[in-house]
Amino acid sequence: MSWIREGELNLLEKIASNVLKAGPMPKHVAFIMDGNRRFARKKNMERQEGHMQGFNKLAETLRWCKQLSIPEVTVYAFSIENFKRTKEEVDGLLDLARQKFERLLEERENLEKHGVCIRVLGDLNMLPLDLQQLIAKAVLTTKTNNKCFLNVCFAYTSRYEITNAVREMAWGVEQGLIKASDVSEALLSECLYSNNSPNPDLLIRTSGEVRLSDFLLWQTSHSCLVFQSVLWPEYTFWNLCEAILQYQLNHKSIQKARELHREEQALQQLEADRACVADLLQHQGNGKPADAKRRQEALHLCTASREARVQDFLQALKQKRNHFFSDLYGEAVSAYESQS
Amino acid sequence: MALLYGLLWRLLLALLRVKRALMSWLRGRLRNRGGSLWERMAAALLLPAALPTDSQKKLERSPVSGSRADTGSRRAQWLADGKALEKLPVHVGLMVAEEEPSFTDIANLVVWCMAVGVSYVSVYDHHGIFQKNNSHLQEEIMRQQQNLLGLDGSKYNVEVLSNGGDEHQHCVVSCRPTVKVLSPEDGKHSIVQAARKLCHAVENKERSSRDINVSMLDVMLRESKNIPDPELVVKFGPVNSTLGFLPWHIRLTEFVSVPSHRNVLYEDLYGALQRYGVCQQRLGQ
Numbered sequence: 001m002s003w004i005r006e007g008e009l010n011l012l013e014k015i016a017s018n019v020l021k022a023g024p025m026p027k028h029v030a031f032i033m034d035g036n037r038r039f040a041r042k043k044n045m046e047r048q049e050g051h052m053q054g055f056n057k058l059a060e061t062l063r064w065c066k067q068l069s070i071p072e073v074t075v076y077a078f079s080i081e082n083f084k085r086t087k088e089e090v091d092g093l094l095d096l097a098r099q100k101f102e103r104l105l106e107e108r109e110n111l112e113k114h115g116v117c118i119r120v121l122g123d124l125n126m127l128p129l130d131l132q133q134l135i136a137k138a139v140l141t142t143k144t145n146n147k148c149f150l151n152v153c154f155a156y157t158s159r160y161e162i163t164n165a166v167r168e169m170a171w172g173v174e175q176g177l178i179k180a181s182d183v184s185e186a187l188l189s190e191c192l193y194s195n196n197s198p199n200p201d202l203l204i205r206t207s208g209e210v211r212l213s214d215f216l217l218w219q220t221s222h223s224c225l226v227f228q229s230v231l232w233p234e235y236t237f238w239n240l241c242e243a244i245l246q247y248q249l250n251h252k253s254i255q256k257a258r259e260l261h262r263e264e265q266a267l268q269q270l271e272a273d274r275a276c277v278a279d280l281l282q283h284q285g286n287g288k289p290a291d292a293k294r295r296q297e298a299l300h301l302c303t304a305s306r307e308a309r310v311q312d313f314l315q316a317l318k319q320k321r322n323h324f325f326s327d328l329y330g331e332a333v334s335a336y337e338s339q340s
Numbered sequence: 341m342a343l344l345y346g347l348l349w350r351l352l353l354a355l356l357r358v359k360r361a362l363m364s365w366l367r368g369r370l371r372n373r374g375g376s377l378w379e380r381m382a383a384a385l386l387l388p389a390a391l392p393t394d395s396q397k398k399l400e401r402s403p404v405s406g407s408r409a410d411t412g413s414r415r416a417q418w419l420a421d422g423k424a425l426e427k428l429p430v431h432v433g434l435m436v437a438e439e440e441p442s443f444t445d446i447a448n449l450v451v452w453c454m455a456v457g458v459s460y461v462s463v464y465d466h467h468g469i470f471q472k473n474n475s476h477l478q479e480e481i482m483r484q485q486q487n488l489l490g491l492d493g494s495k496y497n498v499e500v501l502s503n504g505g506d507e508h509q510h511c512v513v514s515c516r517p518t519v520k521v522l523s524p525e526d527g528k529h530s531i532v533q534a535a536r537k538l539c540h541a542v543e544n545k546e547r548s549s550r551d552i553n554v555s556m557l558d559v560m561l562r563e564s565k566n567i568p569d570p571e572l573v574v575k576f577g578p579v580n581s582t583l584g585f586l587p588w589h590i591r592l593t594e595f596v597s598v599p600s601h602r603n604v605l606y607e608d609l610y611g612a613l614q615r616y617g618v619c620q621q622r623l624g625q
Contacts, residue, residue: 022342022349081624159591163554166535170542170549180539185532209619214591221528221584225595246580249356253437253579257466261524261584268529 003103004110005059009067013237017068020241023248026201028072029065030223032215033058035207035231042231048092053233055100064237066114066148068244072197074151076215080123080160094131097154101134108141115147121193122156123164133335136328151197158217165191168317177313181276182306185265190314194219202247204240206232222258224250276302360578364599411490415455421610422457425617429571431460432613433522433593435585436601437577441465443473445601447480449574451488452606454517456613460567461519466583468523477521518567524584531588534560561588569593572616574609576601594619 009017033054040050058075065073078097083090104111104118111118120135127135135154168191172178178187189195199219205212208229212220226243230236277298422428432453434446446463453461463470463477470477534557541547569589573582575597582590596612598604 018341018345019348019352022346023353079624084623084625157591159554159558159588162531162588163552163557166538166557167549167552169535170539170547170552173539173542174549180536180543183532183536183539185528188528188532188535210595211592211621212590213624217587217591218528218531220582221587222581225580225582227595245352245356248353250578250580254581254583257579257581257583260466264524 002110003059003062003100003107004114004116005056005063007063009064009237016238016241020244020248021069024251025068026070026224026244026247028074028198028200028202029070029243030074030076030200030203030216030220031058031061032076032203032205032213033232034205034209036233038207039231039233047089048096050233051093051096055096057233057235061235061240062148062150064240068240071147072149072151074121074153074194074197074200074216076153076156076213078122078154078156079214080126080155080157081214083126083155094128098131098134101131101138104138105134105141111142112145115145116142117145117147117149118142119149119151119196120154121151121161122154123160124155126155133328133331136325139325140329149197151194153215156193157214158212159214161193162188162218164193165189172313172317175313175316177316178309181272182309182313184269184272186269187310189218190310191317192218199223202226202243204228204243206230206235206239222254222261224254273299273302273306276306367599368603411488415489418452418455418606419457422455422613425613427617428457428613429616430458431462431568431570431572432458433462433464433570433573433585434601435573435575435582436463436465436470437575437579437581437583438600438602441469442602443477443480444484445604446470446477447484448488448606449601449604449609450481450519451484452609455489456610459517460570461517462522462570462586463519464522464585466524466585468525470521471523471525474521481519520563522586527584527586527588530561531557558588572596572612574598574612576604592621592623 036050036054037047038050039045039053040047043050045053062073078093082093085093118138120139124132124135165188169178169183169187173180194216200216200223202224203212203216203220204226206228208227210227212225224247226246228239228243230239277295280298280302281295434449434453436446450461450463537560538547538552538556542549569591570586570593572594573585573590573596575582575595577600580597582595594616596615598608598612
């Protein structure tokens with residue numbers, strides 16, 4: 001079935017949607033789509049059918065988000081931990097993924113019409129090569145769309161993502177692009193797979209489990225968490241409204257907490273820059289204590305050079321990541337050409 | 341039209357807030373005096389789980405500080421309660437998402453956790469108030485230990501998780517229950533510090549970026565090898581967020597909410613532990 005479910009909200013849903021939109025709306029919602037297998041058991045279906053229903057529900061939920069003017073959605077499709085499942089189930093899920101990404105390529109015009117940009121986040125090199133190539137094609141094909149964004153976490157866990165970000169920063173240091181002292185919370189965030197997205201405002205987990213299961217642990221530190229007991233394939237528009245309402249009830253207190261955290265971050269950065277200044281003045285100095293003016297100048301210098309280094313590093317990282325996808329795509333094209 | 345929707349939205353939120361306040365008031369009433377008939381009926385509608393059973397009522401009425409015999413039997417009861425659970429977390433996090441935390445209530449919670457058999461208790465608030473007033477918290481815990489368990493302070497040790505302190509002398513040989521006081525600095529900031537350390541090592545050519553893996557980072561973020569990640573975090577307060585609590589360590593943590601930590605009862609904590617006891621973790625499988 002399709003990635004795009006056409007359809008309109010009925011009158012009651014439209015009214016509810018308008019009432020909700022009068023308040024603050026989340027700009028980025030993350031879903032842990034849990035409960036496919038329990039749903040299959042409940043309806044006496046095959047597990048694979050449960051996963052298919054789960055995908056259909058995803059398409060429907062994307063439509064609701066669009067109608068609620070929520071421009072970005074991130075979903076947890078396949079965890080690195082899921083590789084521990086039986087070979088049969090893992091193969092089934094990877095096959096489903098192949099089907100869906102192929103379908104995505106068939107629907108590229110429709111996706112362009114709706115402005116949907118698809119990104120895939122995860123340790124993609126853990127996947128079979130053909131699936132990696134399909135994913136690369138899907139990502140490159142929808143890259144320029146910019147009305148709404150769907151981030152699919154595939155072969156993903158948050159710890160792997162954070163570790164990868166640290167590794168990238170270490171790579172930056174190795175390449176001489178940044179110094180170890182440039183490492184900060186902001187820089188780490190820029191090195192995550194999700195660096196093109198703002199942090200989720202709302203995280204919803206279905207099926208009644210009340211844990212995060214290694215999903216977006218860094219990015220959701222100040223998000224509204226809503227745990228709902230409905231199974232994912234049975235998710236309704238009203239469930240989504242309920243979650244958004246929770247977000248709205250928590251909005252002010254979470255904003256306050258985010259502000260506090262931002263202030264602390266800024267303080268820590270200032271401290272780090274001051275340490276750099278102390279270093280600089282020691283090297284330049286002639287034993288006499290520096291006056292306020294010199295210290296201020298040195299601070300500006302330190303901050304400016306740090307920011308320049310960081311920009312260069314992030315540019316290099318972006319290119320590295322683009323090459324990863326275009327290389328895969330190139331391999332796919334040449335493989336196709338060598339077959340025909 | 342937009343004005344009408346705006347009004348409707350404000351009305352909806354106001355209704356929800358009133359409902360929340362009503363539930364919290366009812367809970368308070370039921371605890372104190374059993375409540376009048378109509379209060380109990382309203383409670384049955386809105387929060388059936390909060391109606392106290394007979395055994396709970398008995399526990400509520402017993403005095404907080406009493407003779408040695410009382411504290412002894414309470415200790416035994418709490419230990420038995422712990423054993424009665426299907427599974428007991430080794431490490432519990434107490435997260436206070438309310439303004440102006442009450443040190444006495446937190447101390448009570450800490451003491452109850454340890455009495456029930458939890459080995460590690462972490463206390464957290466996102467303003468870092470507990471950490472800034474660590475000695476005050478320590479005193480309160482000692483005092484409540486005396487009140488509730490009739491013990492002197494030597495049985496337990498309380499320590500502060502010090503940030504950036506490399507020489508953290510943590511004695512892991514004993515099996516004594518341990519309390520840690522955490523603040524947001526122990527969350528993302530610790531991860532950044534570990535990253536900086538690794539990058540320094542790379543800068544000094546002691547290490548290659550390719551060496552960096554999940555278990556390396558995990559070891560660095562673990563104060564001591566024996567302390568597991570918190571299996572359960574009990575969140576007090578109406579805010580539905582982790583508010584920066586140890587992002588790295590909560591990947592499999594169960595979150596149970598309790599409306600408030602003020603005048604919290606043992607039953608509230610035990611209810612959370614029971615909820616943890618019945619959850620099933622499939623660990624990806």
